[in-house]
Amino acid sequence: MTGGAVALCIDVLKTHNIKLARKMYSFLKPNELLLGDRAFCAYSDMIAIKKLDCDAVFRKHHYRTTTMRKGKIVGDCDKLVTWYKPKKCPKGLSKDEFDALPPSIIVREIYYYIVILGFRTGRVSLITTLLDTTTYPTLEIVEIYGKRWDVELDLRHLKTTLGMDVLRCKTPSMVRKEIYVYLLAYNLLRSLMWSAGTTYGTPPLRLSLQGTRHHLNNFIPKLLAATSTKRLQIYWTLLKVIAHKAVSDRPGRSETRVRKRRPEAYPLMTKPRHELQKQLQTA
Incomplete structure (x- = not known):
């Protein structure tokens, strides 16, 4: 990974990120791996990525419940599950695109726990199309997904x-x-x-x-x-x-979401500048 930008997609204002992301799929090359958060973990996206001979590692969407009673267990925290085609056409897909989707797809679900002293233990579930547990060990997939934060x-x-x-x-x-x-x-x-x-x-x-x-x-x-x-x-x-300007590795670092430098408390500019100048002169 180099951190460089390799593709760009520009659309009209207020276009949804998922719609923009699906346009970026055309830049993928065969055998490449796509990392993404919950928003990209959809049935249609898995199908689209596999059609390009690529694979994906996404965090599982919170709408999908996790249970070990379904699926084929292939490891201590690993299983193969079958996803079925949605009954209704999701937003962002045309009827023809929805009809072309296969009835089901097999994906691999990996879950692990994040333990930080002083914080509640969190559980993370990953969905990937890398089904071979021998070629793609669980720990390697978890480590690869951790690099998504670099993006x-x-x-x-x-x-x-x-x-x-x-x-x-x-x-x-x-x-x-x-x-x-x-x-x-x-x-x-x-x-x-x-x-x-x-x-x-x-x-x-x-x-x-x-x-x-x-x-x-x-x-x-x-x-x-x-x-x-x-x-x-x-x-x-x-x-x-x-x-010689290397940044030290700080695993598990957690900081409050605050800004050190605060802007001046001036009101927003809601009128043209020449009108504001006239108000200033008459004041």
Whole structure:
């Protein structure tokens, strides 16, 4: 895993995430594995992914009850269960797509417990299309699903670290260009992190994206002013500096969802600026 962005889907405002995700399935390559949370664990999505010769590991939707009395037990916390086609066509599918679904599919259900001292023990159930328990051991699947959180961190880097949470362009075409530029900058940083990590033996995902950004900004004037021979030396120095900005592994870390820096308590801008300026002049 590199943390880089490999595909993009843009649609009209307030389009549901599931609808956008189903458009992204076309970018999957055979034998690839798709990780997702509860929202993606649907019968139709499992079928669509298998038709692409891919596999999935999703967290089981909370609407599906868990019972060990049904299914074939293949391990201590492992079983094969049969999912049947829904009786009603779910939202987001056309009638033709719903009619084309097979009557059933066999999936593998894995459950495990999260034990943290001082907190209530939580149970997690995973649904996957990887049915062979010998080729795909339970612990490996659980470990792979744990990497899904890295995707959430990558999205946070795009929106918060790089500032893509607020798009400033006004027209649809310029908004698209703005998004593409953010992704280009993000992938540039990720490529530097990958080169630095593989060169100096540091896991690329353990490197700091914000630190890489700061180092690149500091090295850009030197890179532009240097000759071609000197520029290569500066580049290797940049990779060495980036590789030494590793973030320590903090398993089971839990933090309160608060913001350290609070914005000023000004009211929202609900009128055009020229009207507000007139009110300010007459006040």
